[in-house]
Amino acid sequence: MAETVLRLREVGVRYRTPAGSVTAVSEVSLDVPATGITVLAGPSGSGKSTLLRVLSLVERPTLGAVELRGRGTTGLSARARRALRRTEVALVFQNPGDNLIGHLTVGDNLRAATQAARRTPRTTPLPPQATRTTPQATTTPPRTTPPPPQATDRIAGVDELLDQLGLPGTADWKVSALSGGQQQRLAFGCALARGASVVLADEPTSQLDAASADLVLDTLRDLAARGVPVVVASHDPRLIALADTRFDLRNGALAA
Numbered sequence: 001m002a003e004t005v006l007r008l009r010e011v012g013v014r015y016r017t018p019a020g021s022v023t024a025v026s027e028v029s030l031d032v033p034a035t036g037i038t039v040l041a042g043p044s045g046s047g048k049s050t051l052l053r054v055l056s057l058v059e060r061p062t063l064g065a066v067e068l069r070g071r072g073t074t075g076l077s078a079r080a081r082r083a084l085r086r087t088e089v090a091l092v093f094q095n096p097g098d099n100l101i102g103h104l105t106v107g108d109n110l111r112a113a114t115q116a117a118r119r120t121p122r123t124t125p126l127p128p129q130a131t132r133t134t135p136q137a138t139t140t141p142p143r144t145t146p147p148p149p150q151a152t153d154r155i156a157g158v159d160e161l162l163d164q165l166g167l168p169g170t171a172d173w174k175v176s177a178l179s180g181g182q183q184q185r186l187a188f189g190c191a192l193a194r195g196a197s198v199v200l201a202d203e204p205t206s207q208l209d210a211a212s213a214d215l216v217l218d219t220l221r222d223l224a225a226r227g228v229p230v231v232v233a234s235h236d237p238r239l240i241a242l243a244d245t246r247f248d249l250r251n252g253a254l255a256a
């Protein structure tokens with residue numbers, strides 16, 4: 001059976017609004033495989049972005065459990081979750097400008113990402129698995145997916161990574177000199193430099209023209225080919241066509 005990088009069990013998300021309680025996601029259980037491209041698809045308002053925020057540990061669900069590489073995350077402190085988001089779980093936002101440090105050069109953005117990976121121990125403590133009652137479970141070691149290679153193993157240097165990202169010779173450029181698609185590529189490159197176990201992206205092509213969107217689609221393929229699992233929320237048919245695994249959402253729940 002395929003290894004799982006992220007697992008949701010009976011996850012629900014409710015928001016309080018002045019008009020009352022809104023259920024954005026209800027009773028979602030799913031396994032994100034540790035390889036390939038996973039797409040969360042569905043119409044506007046179906047809960048894709050909410051679920052992506054839960055999967056990327058940005059948001060704690062109101063109900064249910066989220067496991068990263070076999071370990072529960074729901075009991076983690078805000079600090080521990082932030083540490084995981086700096087390294088293990090990288091979220092790439094819709095707007096290219098939100099993913100990068102605008103006043104740094106292209107090369108310095110990558111260097112900052114690599115340094116974040118070095119500063120934060122890879123073995124950020126996660127709480128033990130919930131105690132299970134079956135005798136079999138107590139004798140079985142916790143399920144673990146082997147950690148991905150360290151960031152420094154994955155990239156030999158900034159220039160080499162920029163070549164691989166199709167951005168050769170841009171190390172000294174300002175981020176604003178890159179197109180939207182190139183900025184998104186760089187954002188995925190930073191996720192790689194941080195040594196992320198999984199990269200998530202919310203509608204990464206929605207603000208881009210067709211040529212820039214092509215760059216992003218290529219980058220997602222590249223990441224998956226490097227063994228980095230990618231999870232994308234999108235209603236872009238070209239992106240959905242890349243899915244190795246697809247979950248369809250309707251009204252906050254998985255469609256049958």
Ligand SMILES: Nc1ncnc2c1ncn2[C@@H]1O[C@H](COP(=O)(O)OP(=O)(O)OP(=O)(O)O)[C@@H](O)[C@H]1O
Binds near residue numbers: 042051
């Ligand atoms: N912070 C919030 N407060 C209140 N309601 C919210 C909040 N975030 C999302 N919702 C509601 O939850 C539901 C799911 O929203 P979500 O943004 O996850 O859907 P989506 O499928 O990503 O939509 P889109 O494709 O338009 O981005 C919607 O009804 C939305 O209005």
